[in-house]
Amino acid sequence: MASVVKETRNGRTLYRIQFRDANKRRKSIRLGGLAKKDADAICSKVGALVSASISKRPLDNSVAQWLTEIGDDLHKKLATAGLTEPRQSATLGDFVARYIEQRIDESTIKNFRQVERLLNTHLGKDTVMRAITEGQADDWRQTLTKDYAEATLNKHVKRARQIFKAASRCRVIEANPFAEVKGGSETNDERKFFVERSVIAKAIACCPDVQWRALVTLARYGGVRTPSESLGLKWSDIDWAGDKFTVTSPKTKRHGKGSRIVPLFPELRSHLADAFDVAQPGDEYVITRFRDTNANLCTQFERILAKASVEPWPRLFQNLRASRETELVNDFPLHVVTAWLGNSPAVATRHYLQVTDEHFQRAAQGGAGGGAHDSRNHLKPPETKTRVSSKTSGKPATVGFSSQGECPLKDSNLEPID
Numbered sequence: 001m002a003s004v005v006k007e008t009r010n011g012r013t014l015y016r017i018q019f020r021d022a023n024k025r026r027k028s029i030r031l032g033g034l035a036k037k038d039a040d041a042i043c044s045k046v047g048a049l050v051s052a053s054i055s056k057r058p059l060d061n062s063v064a065q066w067l068t069e070i071g072d073d074l075h076k077k078l079a080t081a082g083l084t085e086p087r088q089s090a091t092l093g094d095f096v097a098r099y100i101e102q103r104i105d106e107s108t109i110k111n112f113r114q115v116e117r118l119l120n121t122h123l124g125k126d127t128v129m130r131a132i133t134e135g136q137a138d139d140w141r142q143t144l145t146k147d148y149a150e151a152t153l154n155k156h157v158k159r160a161r162q163i164f165k166a167a168s169r170c171r172v173i174e175a176n177p178f179a180e181v182k183g184g185s186e187t188n189d190e191r192k193f194f195v196e197r198s199v200i201a202k203a204i205a206c207c208p209d210v211q212w213r214a215l216v217t218l219a220r221y222g223g224v225r226t227p228s229e230s231l232g233l234k235w236s237d238i239d240w241a242g243d244k245f246t247v248t249s250p251k252t253k254r255h256g257k258g259s260r261i262v263p264l265f266p267e268l269r270s271h272l273a274d275a276f277d278v279a280q281p282g283d284e285y286v287i288t289r290f291r292d293t294n295a296n297l298c299t300q301f302e303r304i305l306a307k308a309s310v311e312p313w314p315r316l317f318q319n320l321r322a323s324r325e326t327e328l329v330n331d332f333p334l335h336v337v338t339a340w341l342g343n344s345p346a347v348a349t350r351h352y353l354q355v356t357d358e359h360f361q362r363a364a365q366g367g368a369g370g371g372a373h374d375s376r377n378h379l380k381p382p383e384t385k386t387r388v389s390s391k392t393s394g395k396p397a398t399v400g401f402s403s404q405g406e407c408p409l410k411d412s413n414l415e416p417i418d
Contacts, residue, residue, distance in 0.1 A: 002047040004039045015039035017046050021082060022054045029077050042074070049083040068130075068174035088172045092132070093125025095172060099163055105250040106228055115159040118144065129164075130173050137177040151191075157183050193313040194356045195220065195323045203301075204271075206308040211289050214275040215297070216304075219320035221267040223328070223341040225251060226317040227297055233286045235279070238264070238272065249342050260342050322352040329353060 002019035005028075016030045017039070029046065031039050048063045059067075067075065067084060079086040096119060100112045122140050123132060140160070144153050161178040168176045200220050207213045218233070219226045222245075229247050237246040243264045252258065264272075275286055290297060298316050305312050313319055321341070325348055328337040334345050343352065 001050050002043050004036075004043045006036075017043050019046060019050050021050065027081050029081055031074075046078070046083065049078065053083060064174070085171055087130065088170060090129050090167070090172045091125065092123055092127045092129050093120050095129055095167055096120070096163055099166055104253070107225070108251065111155070112159055112163075115156050115163070118156060119160060119163075129167055132164075132173075132177050134177045134180065137181050141181050149190075154183050157181055191314040191319075192322065192354050193315070193319045194326060194354050195313060195320055199310055200320070202308040202310055203305055206304055208304070209289075210271070210275045210278055211287055212304065213271045215287060215290075216301075216320070217268050217271040219317050220324055221265050222247075222262060223321050223324040224262070225249065225321065225342075227290065229342075231285065231287050231290060234284055235276065235286060236284075238286075240264070243269075247342065252342055257342070260339065262340050322354065325352045326354045326356065330358075 002017055005016050005018050007014045007016065012033055014030070014033055015036070016028050018026065018028050020026055031042060034042075045063055045066055048060060052059050052063075067078075072087065075084070075087055078084050096112075096116045100109055100116060103109045103112060119140070122143055123136060137160075141153070141157055144156060148156065157178065161176065161181065161183070164173065164176045164178045167173045200216065204213050204216055207216060215226065215230055218224045218230045224230055224233070224247055228250050232248045232250070233245070237248070239245060244261050245264055246259055247262055248259045249257070252260075272286065279286075280288075285291070301316050302312050325337060325341050325343075328340070329348075334348065338345050338348050341348070341352075
C-alpha cells in the first residue's frame, strides 16, 4: 500500500514514501535525511492511514496516538497528502477566551473565568494546547488540592475537561489530556444550609427598598436563580389573575428549556405587588436597579443581613432557592417542583434538597405517618392588610406586609445601600 523510495542527492541519502490514494493517484511524502529504520516505521503508519482512507474505517488506536505525537512538519505533509485533517493551532489563553465568549449565562461565565485563570496560571496562557500532556493535566489537579475543597476542585476539573473536549472537537488537539483526570462528586454538604422563614423575615424587614425585598423573596419563595433569572423577570411575565409567572432562564435555554411557569406563591405575591405599585411608567423589568452585571449582590445582601443581626450562610442566594425547593417537596411531587424551579429530579436530590429539623420533629410526633400534614400551614402567607392600588393593573388590591423582624417596612426609614 505504501513503500519507501531511496534517493541520492549531492551525496546525501534521502527517503520518500510513495503510495496511491483512494482515487488511484500516486502521491509522495518526502522525509529528508532520516535513518532507514525511521523511514520504514513512518511508512508502516502511512500504509495504515491509506488503508483507513480507502476503506472508510476508523484508525487503529496506535496510529491515532502516533498522529498526536508527531511533529508539525510531518503532520502537515500527511495533511497535504490527504491522509489526515490539518492541525488547528491555538494557544491555551486564546482558545479558552473564545470558548467562554460563546457562553450566555452570566453565572456560567463567572465559573469558567475561574477555571480560565487557574489554567493560564499553572499551564501558561501562551502554551500551545496540543503540547499539553496528560501528566500536566494530572499535575494541574494536584496543585489545586491545597487551595480548594474536594467538591469545588471536582467542578474545576469538570469544566477544564469540557474546554479541552471542545478543543478536540474543533481539531485543535487530537486527544483530551483531561479525559482521565480524576473528577468525582461536586456536592459539598457542608455548604448546604436551610434558611428558616423566621430568619428570612428578618432580612426582608431590613431590606432598603421594595426592589431588594422582591429580589430576596424571588429567591426564597419563588425559587428563581439570582441574579440571572431575577433580573430577567418582566412585568409582562406576571399573570396576576392566573396566579402564575413566567421565568426566562439563560442557564437552561441551551437545553431547549428557555422558560418555565411558576406559581405566584402568596409569600411572593405581596412583595411583587409592592414593587409594582412604586414602578415608574414604562418600566419593563421588575428589578431595575441592578442591571449592571458587575453589581455584587452578595456583598450588599451581607450588609442587609448584618443590619438584621443575621449570620450569613454559605452560598447566599443558592441556599435560598434550595430552601424553597426543600419546602415545596414536602407538599408536592418532586417532578412538579422541579418543573417549577427549572432543574431535574437528579440535580435537585444531589444539590438542593436537605434534611431539616422539621422533618425530624414531624417524624417523632407522627411516626411513619408524620409526613402527612396540612400544607395550608406550610404555605401560609404573611399577614396582610388591604389598601387600594394606585395602578389599574388588574391585580388584587390586597398586599402583604411581613409582621416579623425588627426593621420597619418603610423605605423612608432605611438608608439606601450602594
